[in-house]
Amino acid sequence: MSDSTMKLANYQLIEVQKEVYKLPKGVDLIGASKLWEQGEKGRGVTIAVIDTGCDTEHIELKDRIIGGRNFTEEDEGNANIYKDYNGHGTHVCGTIAASMNGTGVVGVAPEASLIILKASNKKGIARYSSIINAIYYSIKIKVDIISLSLGGEADNEMLHEAIREAIRHNILVVCAAANENADGLPMISYPADYDECISVGSVDYGNLNKQMKRERHLDLVAPGVGILSTYLDGTYAKMSGTSMAVPHVTGALALLMNYCKKEFGRKLTESEMYAQLIKRTINFGYTPAEVGNGCIFLTAIDLVRDCYNQTLNDIEKCKKDSSKSDKST
Template identity: 45%
Template sequence: MSTVRLNPVTVKQVKTEESTIPRGVRKIKAPALWKQGYRGDQVVVAVLDTGCQRDHPDLRQQIIGGYNFTNDYNGNHLNYSDNHGHGTHVCGTIAAAGEGVTGVAPKAKLLVLKVVNGTGEGEVEDIVSGIDYAIGWTGPRGEKVRIISMSLGTPDDPPSLHNAIKRAVANNIIVVCAAGNEGDGRSNTQEYNYPGAYEEVVEVGSVSYSQRPSWFSNTNSQLDLVAPGEKVLSTYPGSQYASLSGTSMAAPHVSGALALLIEKHEKERNRRLTEPELYELLIRNTKSLGYPRSQQGHGMLHLNRR
């Protein structure tokens, strides 16, 4: 049976004394859309990860629902608390409210789906169940999931996982995935991690704040774009804040950015955008860094370009 594993590259505890806009959030130009009045208001992002600290000051108002698909907490499906740290960090980059840090889309809503246990491992069948749950979920006001964010992966290529991804996309949900951290720093070698390497998803690689490809970031022909993934400051269990590195940290920048773009462009066009339209819109909000396509995809996430 295929197992996914989380492997953030570094962990460092950080205390914030006052509200901070993390460097990555600023680097992708999210504040430019905030100034226009867009903060991802009510856009629902399903985060498939290790859960989330439900009472974290920056996240307690952002969580709209959740479910535990693992055996943690004796299999209590209603307890989707984070007993690892990874999921809380990812959630904060997407939508932290600004008490200690501000996420990319601080008014987005998070559907927390715990598919990875406290040791950082998860079964593919649980991830498939989580994807299907996100597809079928309806919120208290009729909300539907618009974005699925997955900072996890396996070197295997399970057909059931690929089919679940296809179902999500067919339901006009855009799926954002981390590329993986098995890279060797070279653009001419191909490292594939799934679901990131599926053609149907948005595969996100990592760059440093100086816009250089991260040494650990997977390179392959399916890479769509890159975002900051080194020393990313975000929320952490215990109502704390921490800096982590990895493509896991790059992907939620893109998930949050999509929430901003959905709010902005659906208001402007007065209609719901399709998944292909969202992908095209996202790619228009990138800038080339001059690296090979296998290392940067279409380029670095850069909001408010067009």
């Protein structure tokens, strides 16, 4: 087979910062802290990040990384060196699981475990064969979630079968939705276009009207504009793009896995976890072509419950007021 290539999903480096100390707005906006308050921080959940590698010595990430492998030709193809020379992979890892250590930033699931699978080189280019091998490696070591902020235009049956095999092993596969072409139309992008993948788009939660774009295949959207996270050489950076949205959903799933296990008394299947994720979205009146099922809000169910309880209270109050009125007449 001819080995086609894919590239990193749409993203833009905005600025690099040496020191920060704040909760990234994307982590805050999806309601991650509400699950932290309930004791859910992703502990015991293993996530394979298929990307450009990672700054494994970053203070925010070194305690989260439990292994990795290099599938590129960089560092003479040494499988045990998965250093990031691009910055994209390090940024993605930080949004997923930067440690809650009192400094820098915090990831969505700050106690989740990361497996760094370097499949893209420093130019952001990855061979399909590297992605496929990384997926099968993820299956072999029994990860819970695969995060993939890459995409290519070629529909590859071997890639599709690797995705299907991951799903058969109850692994959630989270991918970046299609980018736009020169005409502003959504491009075909794999693996996100495969039905088995969770396809994620990017929005600016602070300005939804400005960011809405029609996509070919979209399950939900997450924060992807001005996202602050970890970067090369122990620094931090703000980036924007669908690449930045994917790790928010990956981290959210890590939080939900243990939460749902407690709620249901068992580990949920891949399809059940997908359903639990989608239950925690709000579309704000936009079309599925714009936001899929909606924007990820981990507190969406709580909001619905509060509204339901308030409605019941209002009904009960009306009944009491009506009863008093009848007695007075």
